[in-house]
Amino acid sequence: MGRPHVIVEADTAALAGRAAQRLVARVTENNGLCAICLTGGSTPKRLYELLATPEWRARLPWERIHWFIGDDRFVPENDPLSNIGMARLAFLDACAPPETIHPIPTDTASPDEAARLYEATLRDFQAHARTSDAPLFDLVLLGVGPDGHIASLFPGYPAATETQRWVVGVPKANVAPFVPRVSLTLPCLAQCREMLLMASGAEKRAILTRVFAGEDLPAAHASSKRGDTIWLIDKAAAPDIGEAP
Numbered sequence: 143m144g145r146p147h148v149i150v151e152a153d154t155a156a157l158a159g160r161a162a163q164r165l166v167a168r169v170t171e172n173n174g175l176c177a178i179c180l181t182g183g184s185t186p187k188r189l190y191e192l193l194a195t196p197e198w199r200a201r202l203p204w205e206r207i208h209w210f211i212g213d214d215r216f217v218p219e220n221d222p223l224s225n226i227g228m229a230r231l232a233f234l235d236a237c238a239p240p241e242t243i244h245p246i247p248t249d250t251a252s253p254d255e256a257a258r259l260y261e262a263t264l265r266d267f268q269a270h271a272r273t274s275d276a277p278l279f280d281l282v283l284l285g286v287g288p289d290g291h292i293a294s295l296f297p298g299y300p301a302a303t304e305t306q307r308w309v310v311g312v313p314k315a316n317v318a319p320f321v322p323r324v325s326l327t328l329p330c331l332a333q334c335r336e337m338l339l340m341a342s343g344a345e346k347r348a349i350l351t352r353v354f355a356g357e358d359l360p361a362a363h364a365s366s367k368r369g370d371t372i373w374l375i376d377k378a379a380a381p382d383i384g385e386a387p
């Protein structure tokens with residue numbers, strides 16, 4: 143990848159505020175139905191909680207924003223490991239009309255079956271709810287794991303190099319304890335006006351150094367094919383790559 147566009151904020155609270163501003167900007171520039179792809183993890187949780195506060199809640203046209211999830215564990219939504227469950231608790235259930243929330247269907251027979259159904263949901267949404275020239279998503283949010291994974295695309299596993307399918311089952315990966323997962327793929331995540339990758343804390347500095355050096359890692363291959371790719375990080379996570387713009 144080329145040198146990424148990097149925004150460095152002072153701390154996690156400032157990072158969440160900047161992410162909320164960008165989300166509002168993406169929604170405001172689209173007068174039709176908006177589509178936002180959420181992610182799991184601790185960093186975005188701060189953003190989600192911020193969106194539920196009266197100040198930010200009032201700034202969003204909730205009835206025309208549709209919420210998807212970039213990956214999830216194959217567990218019920220009320221399991222503490224569920225990404226959509228976390229997002230529901232943090233803001234969706236309080237703010238978003240139920241029909242605008244699109245979870246990965248984990249009450250199905252297998253992760254592969256869930257992937258097939260979710261891909262059909264996404265393709266149907268793009269065909270019928272988006273205007274013909276719009277990419278699938280207005281905004282894709284992502285976090286990065288210490289091994290350079292994004293969503294559930296782990297380095298060295300087939301899901302990370304999938305080129306055709308939009309959603310895949312992830313039956314194993316080198317994390318313990320592992321729970322089978324379902325993940326959007328790089329070609330699916332790339333269909334967005336903005337990809338916003340968030341990372342905070344000193345424990346992310348080493349992996350960001352490797353990603354920004356262009357190592358062969360899923361996080362280094364993640365980019366928007368239809369718009370901007372932005373890394374939003376805090377000072378503690380920032381590698382020594384020069385001054386932020």
Ligand SMILES: O=C(O)[C@H](O)[C@@H](O)[C@H](O)[C@H](O)COP(=O)(O)O
Pocket residue numbers: 181182183184185186213214225284285286287288291292293294
């Ligand atoms: O379900 C998950 O855990 C995510 O989808 C995963 O890709 C996450 O975004 C990264 O592991 C970063 O997580 P943190 O923000 O918690 O470090």
